[in-house]
Amino acid sequence: MxxxxxxxxxxxxxxxxxxxxxxxxxxxxxxxxxxxxxxxxxxxxxxxxxxxxxxxxxxxxxxxxxxxxxxxxxxxxxxxxxxxxxxxxxxxxxxxxxxxxxxxxxxxxxxxxxxxxxxxxxxxxxxxxxxxxxxxxxxxxxxxxxxxxxxxxxxxxxxxxxxxxxxxxxxxxxxxxxxxxxxxxxxxxxxxxxxxxxxxxxxxxxxxxxxxxxxxxxxxDPEVLLAYEARKKALLDEKSALKRAENLGKIEGEKIGVEKTIKTMALGMIHKGIDNETISDLTGLSQEEINNLRRQ
Known part of the structure; x- marks a missing residue:
């Protein structure tokens, strides 16, 4: 068949x-x-x-x-x-x-x-x-x-x-x-x-x-098959692009989540009176980023 x-x-x-x-x-x-x-x-x-x-x-x-x-x-x-x-x-x-x-x-x-x-x-x-x-x-x-x-x-x-x-x-x-x-x-x-x-x-x-x-x-039909294969390939390419975009979105989401957690930790340290240098060592945040958090 x-x-x-x-x-x-x-x-x-x-x-x-x-x-x-x-x-x-x-x-x-x-x-x-x-x-x-x-x-x-x-x-x-x-x-x-x-x-x-x-x-x-x-x-x-x-x-x-x-x-x-x-x-x-x-x-x-x-x-x-x-x-x-x-x-x-x-x-x-x-x-x-x-x-x-x-x-x-x-x-x-x-x-x-x-x-x-x-x-x-x-x-x-x-x-x-x-x-x-x-x-x-x-x-x-x-x-x-x-x-x-x-x-x-x-x-x-x-x-x-x-x-x-x-x-x-x-x-x-x-x-x-x-x-x-x-x-x-x-x-x-x-x-x-x-x-x-x-x-x-x-x-x-x-x-x-x-x-x-x-x-x-x-x-x-050879002509139909030719057009069909081209369209099928385009749809597979589209599916791959959507998957890449979805994975990228997940990575970006995870990155944003980590950054938010770090900033929350830094704010907690600021409220406890810990100095910028110690906060920077523990969180990896720059002095400028910590000062911005202090102004919030």
Whole structure:
């Protein structure tokens, strides 16, 4: 069997879910993710330009992973993140606001603006205080939990939490279609998941079968593979840079902690009337640093 692309890499994800001709695959995923009742199931989706132009010189030029419009006009953005950059809330709100405001055209009334939904699929534990792998956020009044508006909807789907539930047999892709689609993103690294999904695809889910066939096809496309490997390398480089920055932050934090402890000790000695020379010998602080502490 051909080694398939890792669908957790955003380029591969977009190749399957965000490509013209694969709208039925995207619609099936969104029906599972948004839990629409049968009478409101998405039949068709329209893929939109994922690029947002800069409105001013200071603005960031935004590129969405998958940007689509539903039949009722609702806008949806799906973002997949391999690495935790520790900015997800702000990044999500920024992208949501760009999608929402981009609907406004000259002469439009605010009442014509449509619901805007962001779905974040992350390959790391993000919401440590929440046990569910799928969390949905909206705008509520704090005390009475009254919904202000349904125009904003933000989803987080944490793959590591889902995998734990899968291994503990707490979820079943045969019964839950969202579990089915999210496990597909992990299938390149797990033969058991691949086998189960292939059985489901052959027995009952024609759209999943189409997705797996398309996944197989793009995984053999030389041009796709070239771009995929380049993107995968960039993500690995990004992960290494984030790790270095994190380690540097820890070192700096430890250094600050030691310095704070030394200065606290020096202040205690000053209060006891110990002379500068003795304090300097015991703490390593300069005479100038000790004098600055005396003036505090």
């Amino acid at each position: 051909t080694k398939r692309l890792d669908l957790r890499v955003d380029f591969a994800f977009k190749s399957l879910f965000g490509t013209h001709g694969n709208e039925s695959i995207l619609a099936a995923f969104l029906n599972a993710a948004l839990r629409f009742p049968d009478e409101k199931k998405i039949q068709t989706v329209q893929l939109l330009d994922p690029h947002f132009n800069k409105e001013n010189q200071e603005d960031k030029r935004s590129i969405l992973d998958v940007h689509a419009q539903l039949e009722d006009g609702s806008r949806v953005n799906i973002e997949i993140q391999l690495n935790n950059k520790h900015d997800m809330e702000k990044r999500t709100l920024y992208y949501w606001s760009k999608m929402y405001s981009s609907q406004m055209k000259e002469g439009m009334d605010y009442g014509e603006l449509c619901k805007t939904i962001t779905i974040n699929i992350v390959n790391f534990r993000y919401l440590s205080h929440i046990t569910n792998y799928h969390s949905t956020f909206q705008l509520y009044e704090r005390e009475q939990k009254v919904l202000l508006t349904d125009m904003l909807e933000i989803h987080f789907m944490e793959l590591p939490k889902l995998l734990i539930k899968w291994r503990n047999r707490e979820v079943d892709p045969r019964e839950d279609q969202l579990v089915r689609w999210l496990l597909l993103l992990e299938a390149s690294e797990d033969e058991e998941i691949t086998q189960v999904l292939e059985e489901i695809a052959m027995q009952e889910d024609q759209v999943l079968k189409k997705a797996m066939d398309e996944w197989e096809r793009v995984s053999q």
